[in-house]
Amino acid sequence: MNAVEVKNLSKIFFRGDTEIKAVNDISFEAEDGEMLAITGSSGSGKTTLLNLIGGIEEPTDGEIFIYGTDITLSDKNELARIRRQKIGYIFQDFNLIPILTVKENIIMPLLLDSKKANKKRLIETVRYLGLEDRLDHLPSQLSGGQKQRAAIARAIINSPGIILADEPTGNLDRAAADGIMKLLLDLNKNGMTVILVTHDERYADMCDRKISIEDGKII
């Protein structure tokens, strides 16, 4: 079964009278448990494509199936539920909420789903990511690598089937970036579907498959 399937997807932005085709008639799929890399130069439309798959942005045209459900037909609340339960998001800028501690950031998806934090699951996750002694720290007190590991912990706390990672190594030094990549490969080995947006060919080559985008089209 495909975890993600995209059919004839387009996203057009307008700046004044100018039409910008950020995503132009793209179709592809990612099988359940697959690790797929999306590569391309800056401004090629990679992040927009990921935001469309995550339901953060609405497509102009086309269909997006998440485990067989066409999310382009879903209303806002249904999309929010899918993001909470089936998708984990990882950003280049970490997007940790600065006023919340690491622990509070990690359990935020559970709180949004009105679930109590499962202590065992939380401990397993933070131990797996090496954040045990950072739980009560604020994001500003963490290194870049630690911030990204906290973001990964937040992405997987709800055990989603799909991880959408948007340049997760982009703001990190080499050693920290390698560590994050290893974690993503590990998650994939444990059965999660990972869609990784990157412009680093070295990391793209570590994935099961890669697609390249230029000017909003697969090349």
Place this chain on the structure above:
Amino acid sequence: MPYLYLTRSFLRRPKRHISLLLILTCALVLPLLISVYRDSLSYGTALRLLSETKGETFHILNASESDLPLFENIPGLSAPRYDGGTVYLHILSENEWKDQTALDRYGSQILGIINRAGEGRLSAVAYSYKYAKGIGDDSSSSEKNALLILNLFIILLSAFTVGSAYRTHLKRFYPDIFTLRSLGAEDFQIYLIFISEFLAAFIISSLAAAAISAGVMKLLLATYLGVEGVEGLEWVVFRMDPLNTLLHIFFFFAALSGIIFKSLADALSGSVISSREEILENRKSAPAKIMPGRKPAKALAEIWLTRTNGAYASCLKTAVPVIALFLFLFGYLSLGADFLSEKPEFEILISKDASAYGGFTEDDIGYINSLSQIKAAELQRQIPEELFRPIPGGTMTDRIKIKLSDPVLHSETAELLKSRFTGAGYSVRDLQETAEQGAKTSKGLYMALAFIFPTTVIFTAIIVIMKLRDYIRDSGKTLRTLSALGAEDRALIASYVIQAAVSASAAAAVSDILSLALLYLAAIPASVKPSLNPLFAAVYIFAGIFTAGIFILPVYKEVGNTVSKSKRSVEA
């Protein structure tokens, strides 16, 4: 989740929430201050009227207890009541009392009884229902209505200004909103966070503003503005009507909540979230003409003015109406204060109902001339008196205006004259006392302005500083890039200061013009010409300096900080 987010946000970013609290409190203080003054005016009017009318329709003056039987068993009237030289009666049916024709009919009946009895010493006055019940007449309610309309206008202006500040406040949370949405937060959960925050801030601010307004007004009335027991002046006695206060707060809430919901809906709409960088950059497509060889600060300032001036436009929309309103209030209240503090030409006025009792006698005039403290006395005979009392027919009055050799002697002379000229249509008024009360009120008006000014300052300054600091922070990347390209710190700071100075000048000029235009318009009905005295000029200059300060100083400081920070990071 909303509770966790809000408490953490309040504990770790208190400045953001305290700014909102302060803005809301300041926005509510002025309308509530006016509301309390209006309540105090109503209450004072009621007390004055009740003290004057004793709640009765007819007062038979110069009466004795033996006159009571004359007024007994008049159909439709109460049994007569005697107290201190006056017999009191009232119309039993409230509907009849409210009817002017019925009041005139009963008035004629009373005058008929007095005439038939041949009691020349007796005279009667009648009071309308509104007077006797302390409600007041059309002139006092029109003053109250004018205050209400002014207040509603101030509330709408405040709501509009707070709404603009709220959008800036909300913009600071856009990154968190984006993250929460990407984690699967539903719209209602995000609405819940910000509506809870707004409601909590609004409730706290309302309570604080009500307490501040009540406290300040009580103090002002106790020391300067309060009037009670003074003849010839409107009484103002402290009163805060809870229902009126609540209605004002509710009106402000209703006006503001629409703007808040719209701001929240915009923040949650995909377009704002996905194009947040565009909003922060606030770019315009029209390029500025950059002339080679110009001074860098000037060239850069031109670019900022043509491409990133949105924050200043928003600041102008906030600052201009608020500063103009304050300057208008200052000018308008100054006019009132000038009028109230005018020294009277004569200290005492004695009048006599010439129609009913004949004018002043030679004895009267002789007595006045015999008093050593009287420097001059001016007799005016047969002045038509405009009746505020709806007794049938008109009356003519004789007046003697008295100038004292020393105005300090006004109280004791007035007392002396009151003991000599009592009853038989005489009335003695201490004009000096009224003028002194007026001078006190005039001081009180300036004290009220001295309180309103810092409130306005805090209100405007917080909003403008908040907007401009955000603008400079959003320009951080540009500043760092220019610094890396070799721009001198001085040139960078100067370029932003020039941009701020242009808006500050515009704000000061437009507020001055707007307030003066409003003042001249408001002075037309009173046929008064505002005089531009030194105090007036000083306040306008001070407001200009203040406007320049709130526009330029935060920009100067923030650009300096950003430039030095970028230097430190490069050195590191």
